[in-house]
Amino acid sequence: MLAALPRDISADGHLISDALRRGLVEQAVLLGVLVVWLVLALVRFRASHAARADRGDSPRQVLTTLGVVAVIFLVVDGSLVTDAISATEGTLWNFAVPAADPDTVRVEVNAHQWAWDFRLAGPDGAFSTRDAPSDDDVLAWNELVVPVDTPVHLQLTSTDVVHGFYVPNLLLKTDVVPGTVRQLWFRATQLGTFEIGCAQHCGVNHYKMRGELKVLPKAEYQAWLREASKVARLGADREDVGARWGWAWKERPR
């Protein structure tokens, strides 16, 4: 296959991939009309054909032109806009969905040149911040571990430059901007390890800012989390202020 969309491993990625495929078909049809019209005109009306001094500005012609354009506009652009609004507001950017689910896994992400830091709150449910340390936070470097079939809510920021958090297999992406907190949420439906990439040029090693998304069965995830936070507590160092880059979770970050 010359080119294909990545395999979708999420509950809602089809919203994007379906819209992409539908858009591609519409684009192909529009382009097909253009090419057929162009080729027919050039084959039929060559130098040997006497030109007609048609100015195309009679009311009937103008209305025809505007009418054709209006129909294409309403069908193609109209569906594009309504699809986009319903899918983003209803699901993809609707953070009320993960907020309402008691099982939602919340992760804070700190992007920096050139790696992804992931932070889970641990059993106490509180993220370790500069002012309020919490010793059981699970920190992972370039590895995001999540349970299958569970909402995962990410909040992301950057300490240095603009990055782009990108998981091809979720068809999801967001810019990550220092000074602000961005959000994403998804529900992985397939087990396995998938790539996380940086989408926004962030300096010399932009191309190496690669992480992994690991989707585990629910029980296995719980076991991993218990073990990881136990290890975290053992290794916790309250002197290390830099390690407490988390922030108090807000459902509506700035």
Next chain:
Amino acid sequence: MSAPQGFLRRYVFSVDHKVIAKQFLFAGLVFLALGGFLAMLIRWQWAYPGRPVPGLHTLLAASDGAITPPVYQSIFTLHGLTMIFWAITPVLIGAFGNFLLPLQIGARDMAFPRLNAWSFWTFLLSGVLLLASFFAQLGTSGAGWTGYPPLSGPTGSPGVGQTLVVAAVFVTGVSTIMGGINYVTTVIRLRAPGMTWFRLPVTVWGLFLTSVLNVLFVPVLGSAALLLLLDRLFGTAFFAAGAAVGPRGGDPILYQHLFWIFGHPEVYILILPVWGVVSDLLSFFGRKPAYWYRGTVYALIAVTVLSALVYGHHMYQVGLHPLLGKAFMFFTVLISFPGMVLVMNWLSTLWRGSNRFTPPMLFALGTVFVFGVGGVTGLSLAGLLTDIYLHDTLWVVGHFHLTMAAAVFLGSMAALHFWFPKMFGRELNSRLATVHFGFTFVLLCLVFFGQLLAGWSGQQRRLADPYQYDFIKPLLPLNKATSHAAFLLAASQLLFVWNFFHSLFRGKKAEANPWNVGTLEWTHAPSPPPHHNFDTIPTVVRGPHEFSTDEAKARGTDWLPQAEGP
């Protein structure tokens, strides 16, 4: 008015718009070659990542000719900047704007001839700054052509190279604004008697609206560049944020707003003159009036008005307020309406014409096709939903190269092949030009279709070695094939270089009006026109597209001049 004597006054420090046009043309073509060379290096890296580039062992001595990541990021940064500000802008606006505006509206020169010369020399100064950045310690800019802070700030990009590049952008902006004011004034004030707004060639409309946008929005780019320079040189923090500045930071998103308020009109700045040229040429070589001329003009005006209301689609993923995102999406799709009117008018102009496949016509037809592809592939980027996936992938790169690179390049070639006889008084070899068109058109399509395919598969932009990612590894054969098409594309430009220079000195002498069209530069001035353009200023009596009308047939011809008499 007599021409100044002496080589320097006549050819170097000239205030003649035709000479300045040629200065812009030659300077722009040199930068085009540089930008093209950088593009080839990018393509090399995607086909053979890390392998030494043949012939670059001395230029990249530290790595024995291989493109290292720091060199790579400078290459794609300077490729974008060079092409947009130092190649397309001078060729399309500097050269054709200067040459055509006075000649097509029936004026003896620009409204402000000295400002015109200043505009060129300021442009040249900015080019020197740009080239100087290559020799700076730590190298030239590597922050991408968009120069997003904090990466382009003092912590993200230390070193004087980035400062020089931002300064160069600022200075070239000054040059563009000087040109823009001059062009706008010229079209408003210096039209010949009878040259009403709706008798202007569409080319003039395109250049005029481009200049309006330049005057309005290049200053915004200037403000962004200036604030960035303050951040870099004087420790301000307008655009700084994150650990390096702590709580006293500014807002990196503010820069993106300023940049794209300019940046989106900029893509129309670059395409409007091409749309104008194509609208005229399809009529000229279809020997038929331009279909719904006023509709075309209204469409160009609508695009101009909307151009700054759509810029937020570059920022869908930075966390805009949802209402703002929707508003930008609405305006973005709205701009496709005038775009479609334009394409419909072009196709209807060809219909029932008497189409002559001269080199300028072929390039114009090629422009229609690649612009069509570029236009429809933009739909997926206009939608908030589909952009989530396509944002920052090669789909974006393919889309804007089809519109801004392929369409603008083919459109500029159409213009150059059409007006070459008028500019230089000699004809290009049309058989060679046809072959050059064939190679260029097919290969441009292959190269940018290849990028669309890689983007569809999810490949991000600006990766020094894309194959660090497992999901991109299968795309190596595709990228390699695309690169080979790009190398052939570059090689086939030698046909043009040879044709250009050979015709310049040895070409057949051109007649005053070899194409039999009615606009003033062809009907009322010899090839090339004298210093003062017109012996007497013509009085215009009709529009630019009077082909195959009954009145023309009654005169035993198929075209009528815009002005009667000598």
